Amino acid sequence: MLTSTLTVVDDLRPGVRILIKDESLYSSGSHKEPAAYAVAAQARADGHDRVFVGSCGSYGRAMAKAAAEIGLKCTVVLPAGWGDSGEFALSTGAEICFAEGGYEDAVDEARRLAEETGCADGNVDGPYKNAVLAGHGRVIDALHAELGSSPATVWVPIGNGTTIVALHRRLQALGWPVAVQGVGSPGNNPILTSWPGPYQVLPSDAVITTEHNEPLVNWHALHGPDALAALAESGGAAHAATDDELVAAQALLARYGLRPSPAGAAGLAGLLQHTGSLTGTQIVILTGRSL
Structure with a gap:
């Protein structure tokens, strides 16, 4: 498994120190690979020979890679007509199986197939949820080892809210007071549209996917309520970034040899659009690249 890199960027926003943590360098192109390995290993230890997951792309790629290395069969359910x-x-x-509808429908179908066949349900909100969260949280240990306990803010994309919950959980365990800032597609994610109030699911036909925002789009974020709590408890917030802003952030990162997908660059897009004051080190986690 490939370790991530840390790039110092001081010229994108005057007076602000920005560190880029590139979690897109795994062979699957997804920061979800450590979580996938944790789930696959646990499922194998539990005696399963196959794991089912629903995905819009990145988690499915990560799980397929992890399962193959561990010797576990894998079925990935993708939304029909989406980019992956x-x-x-x-x-x-x-x-590979395809489900009509969106990401949530793919997860539901994967869950149904796992139950029907008696195989492992590897979905992010399934029985191996804690393994998923532990895997996503490993990046915090790497950052803490490099930066110590100095004040910082971490910027990450908003999808299911899984990464936000995982990062906050690990930050709390380390006693590292870091604000978690989530960045999503405007109008296309209930964490973003609910912030700062209580969690409310969006109508399933209200969200719009594009080639740039797919990983950020949910009408029901599987870890939505916990993600809202994590943002609030950490002192962070939910921010919006349009497709144009995602693509612009992607282009800026290319100047430093970094190649995230537009959605994978959402953290930087949100940071650059933020109009308030920024204190401490700003850590941007790149979560995925296009394959």
Whole structure:
């Protein structure tokens, strides 16, 4: 498994120290690979020979890679007509199924298939949820080892809210007071539209996916309520970034040899659009790249 890199960027916002933590360098192109390995290992230890996951792309790729290395069969359910055709997962030996509808429908179908066959449900809100959160939280240990306990803010994309919850959980365990700032697609995620109030699911036909925002789009974020609590408890907030802002952030990062997808660059897009004052080190986590 490839470790991530840390890049210092001091010229994107005057007077603000920005550190880029590139978690997109895993072979699957996704920061979700450590979580996928944790789930696959636990499922294997529990006696399962196959794991089912629903994904819009990145978690499916990560799980397919992890399962192949551990010797576990894998089925990835993708939303029909979305950007990921399943080519990478297929190359690892995984099976691909398609579900009509969106991401949530793919997860529901994966859950149904796992229950029907008695196989492992590897979805992020399933029985291996704690393994998912532990895997996502490992990046915090790496950052803490490099930076110590100095004041900092971490910027990450908003999808299901899983990463936000995982980062905050690990930060609390370390006693590191870091504000977690989540960045999502405007109008397309209930964490973003609910902030700062109570969690409210969006109508399933209210969200709009594009080639740039797919990983950020949910009408029901599976860890939504906990993510809202994590943002508030950490002193962070939810921020919006348009497709144009995502693409602009991606282009800026390319100047430093960094190649995230537009959605993977959402953290930087949100930071650059933030109009308030920024104190302490600003850490941007890049979560995915296009394959």
